[in-house]
Amino acid sequence: MKPTITAFANSPDRGRGLARDMRVRWALEEVGQAYDVRLVTFKQMKEPAHLALHPFGQIPTYEEGDLALFETGSIVFHIASRHPGLLPEDANARARAVTWMFAALNTVEPPILDREFSVLVERDKPWYAERLVTQEDRVRVRLGELSTRLGKDDWLDGAFSAGDLMMVMVLRRVGGTALLKEHPNLCAYVARGEARPAYQRAFANQLAVFTASASAATR
Numbered sequence: 112m113k114p115t116i117t118a119f120a121n122s123p124d125r126g127r128g129l130a131r132d133m134r135v136r137w138a139l140e141e142v143g144q145a146y147d148v149r150l151v152t153f154k155q156m157k158e159p160a161h162l163a164l165h166p167f168g169q170i171p172t173y174e175e176g177d178l179a180l181f182e183t184g185s186i187v188f189h190i191a192s193r194h195p196g197l198l199p200e201d202a203n204a205r206a207r208a209v210t211w212m213f214a215a216l217n218t219v220e221p222p223i224l225d226r227e228f229s230v231l232v233e234r235d236k237p238w239y240a241e242r243l244v245t246q247e248d249r250v251r252v253r254l255g256e257l258s259t260r261l262g263k264d265d266w267l268d269g270a271f272s273a274g275d276l277m278m279v280m281v282l283r284r285v286g287g288t289a290l291l292k293e294h295p296n297l298c299a300y301v302a303r304g305e306a307r308p309a310y311q312r313a314f315a316n317q318l319a320v321f322t323a324s325a326s327a328a329t330r
């Protein structure tokens with residue numbers, strides 16, 4: 112059954128593929144599963160119909176028959192569990208790939224999000240500069256550890272997996288910053304993920320939404 116996901120009608124990232132529907136689009140493209148996208152405005156995201164799908168009024172959601180999911184970790188895990196291509200067959204390798212998904216979401220992403228939140232909304236606070244130093248140090252520690260583990264490898268544990276998909280998407284949030292540039296192997300890792308044909312298709316699809324909404328706004 113063809114799933115339907117939700118995405119921003121007007122993404123604040125202006126088509127840079129940073130909103131979280133990109134993770135789900137990429138996973139669906141990797142496994143070759145066609146999907147529909149329902150675009151929602153910020154207002155619609157907080158209305159009962161969307162809240163019934165997503166208790167926190169966010170995107171993305173995932174609907175497939177009578178199954179409705181939210182949280183990208185869960186959605187990508189569901190897609191990876193139902194289709195070959197994103198999780199290894201071997202049970203132990205599979206468990207390790209899932210571990211990397213959790214590591215991306217629970218260990219690497221939180222300090223990155225804390226820093227991003229400060230940069231976006233706390234710039235005018237008197238303690239901003241001091242706090243940012245601490246936050247960037249926390250990000251630096253995690254990226255350093257991740258860089259050491261990745262070493263010269265292409266992917267985190269053998270072949271590309273849902274763990275890499277999630278980690279690349281998390282690292283893209285510091286893409287272009289000095290924090291990531293301190294680790295050439297992580298920059299190359301992100302570039303390797305972005306070069307995958309499935310990523311390219313997913314990126315083009317979400318960019319098309321932004322391009323269409325931008326051109327409608329000028330009409």
Ligand code: GTB
Pocket residue numbers: 122123124125129130131132156168169170171181182183184
């Ligand atoms: N833990 C949830 C998941 O992984 O699914 C988090 C979902 C989430 O944060 N969704 C965001 C959302 O709906 C969109 S992606 N926010 C609206 C709200 O909470 O009211 C986060 C995002 C937004 C914008 C940019 N950007 O502009 O660069 C990047 C990422």
